[in-house]
Amino acid sequence: xxxxxxxxxxxxxxxxxxxxxxxxxxxxxxxxxxxxxxxxxxxxxxxxxxxxxxxxxxxxxxxxxxxxxxxxxxxxxxxxxxxxxxxxxxxxxxxxxxxxxxxxxxxxxxxxxxxxxxxxxxxxxxxxxxxxxxxxxxxx
Numbered sequence: 271x272x273x274x275x276x277x278x279x280x281x282x283x284x285x286x287x288x289x290x291x292x293x294x295x296x297x298x299x300x301x302x303x304x305x306x307x308x309x310x311x312x313x314x315x316x317x318x319x320x321x322x323x324x325x326x327x328x329x330x331x332x333x334x335x336x337x338x339x340x341x342x343x344x345x346x347x348x349x350x351x352x353x354x355x356x357x358x359x360x361x362x363x364x365x366x367x368x369x370x371x372x373x374x375x376x377x378x379x380x381x382x383x384x385x386x387x388x389x390x391x392x393x394x395x396x397x398x399x400x401x402x403x404x405x406x407x408x409x410x
Contacts, residue, residue: 307384389405
C-alpha cells in the first residue's frame with residue numbers, strides 16, 4: 271500500500287510541475303512589426319558595452335529595417351555599416367517563411383523567422399593601449 275501511495279504522489283507531483291512549466295516557457299507576446307523583432311534579437315554580446323574601455327556606440331546596436339536595402343542576389347537585407355571610434359559594425363538580416371524560404375518583404379501573416387547577422391571589427395585606444403576587436407553574432 272505504501273508503494274502505491276508513493277507512486278500516486280510522484281505522478282501528481284510530476285503532473286503539477288509539468289503543467290506549471292508548460293505555461294511559463296511559452297512566449298506571451300508576439301512582436302507587432304519587423305522593427306520590434308530586430309530589437310528583440312539585438313543581443314549585447316557584440317555591442318560596445320561589453321568591450322572594456324570601448325566608448326559607447328548606441329547607434330550601432332539597433333537595426334532599423336527601413337534603412338536596410340534588399341539584395342535579390344543574396345536574398346537578404348543589407349543594413350548600413352556604422353563606424354564609431356574606429357570600430358565598424360556590419361549587419362544584415364533575412365526574412366523567412368515557415369518553410370525556411372527567404373522573403374523579399376516582411377509580412378506579419380507569413381514571415382515565420384528572421385536570420386540576423388551582426389559583426390564588428392576595428393580598433394580603439396583605451397587606457398593608453400591599442401585594443402583590436404572582432405566579433406560576430408548569427409541569430410535565427
